[in-house]
Amino acid sequence: MAEPAPDATSAARSPRVLVVDDERSIVDFIRLGLQYEGFQVQTAPDGQAALRLISEFKPHVVVLDIMMPKLDGLAVTEAIRGNKDTGVIILSARDEVQDRIKGLEVGADDYLVKPFDFGELLARIRAVMRRRNPNAGPQLQVQDVTMDEATREVRRDGRAIELSAREFDLLRLLLMHPNQVLPRDRILDQVWGYNFFGDANNVEVYIRYLRQKLGDEKHALIQTVRGVGYRIKA
Numbered sequence: 001m002a003e004p005a006p007d008a009t010s011a012a013r014s015p016r017v018l019v020v021d022d023e024r025s026i027v028d029f030i031r032l033g034l035q036y037e038g039f040q041v042q043t044a045p046d047g048q049a050a051l052r053l054i055s056e057f058k059p060h061v062v063v064l065d066i067m068m069p070k071l072d073g074l075a076v077t078e079a080i081r082g083n084k085d086t087g088v089i090i091l092s093a094r095d096e097v098q099d100r101i102k103g104l105e106v107g108a109d110d111y112l113v114k115p116f117d118f119g120e121l122l123a124r125i126r127a128v129m130r131r132r133n134p135n136a137g138p139q140l141q142v143q144d145v146t147m148d149e150a151t152r153e154v155r156r157d158g159r160a161i162e163l164s165a166r167e168f169d170l171l172r173l174l175l176m177h178p179n180q181v182l183p184r185d186r187i188l189d190q191v192w193g194y195n196f197f198g199d200a201n202n203v204e205v206y207i208r209y210l211r212q213k214l215g216d217e218k219h220a221l222i223q224t225v226r227g228v229g230y231r232i233k234a
Contacts, residue, residue: 016040020050020064038165047071066092081107087128126151140175178234181225
């Protein structure tokens, strides 16, 4: 099922990543993957454009290539390394040990060689965010379900749960109101946005997705209150 675009409130809470590379196919691959995971993403084709965007977009993490026109990735890394709120991951085809050492010496938090696996890149982005914000931690917890809003990681009994952006926002709303019955129309407004005019059954569909992924087949965690809505049992 295609997901409507997240509303502005949801987007404001999402972690921000700037992707800098002059290879359009790589940029689009990373952008689409991160957006699906719930990140806000901006892109730039070269180092000069990246520096302009950094001051405006204020990304939590910058993922950038080394070999780029106008200003290379090492120079960009040096320019922003004093910003304690922004992590840097170099993504490069250069795989020599000296290249990695140089990248880390100029201030990068991590170095990943192309070709790469998106899952590994995602894990490294989240790890950099944890190191840059060590006090963020899991911000929401009900029973054995924990959610780290900064890295968008969800776990149940220590097991990582992969959620789409919409599933994440729905679970977050439930976790923020343990034991409270949330009417379907309120869930639609807060997760899909006030301007959403699609099928109201979306709530039921996504509740079912969450139950499947959380192993809640007996509905002991996410409970249905007939004729009203849903609640998460604390």
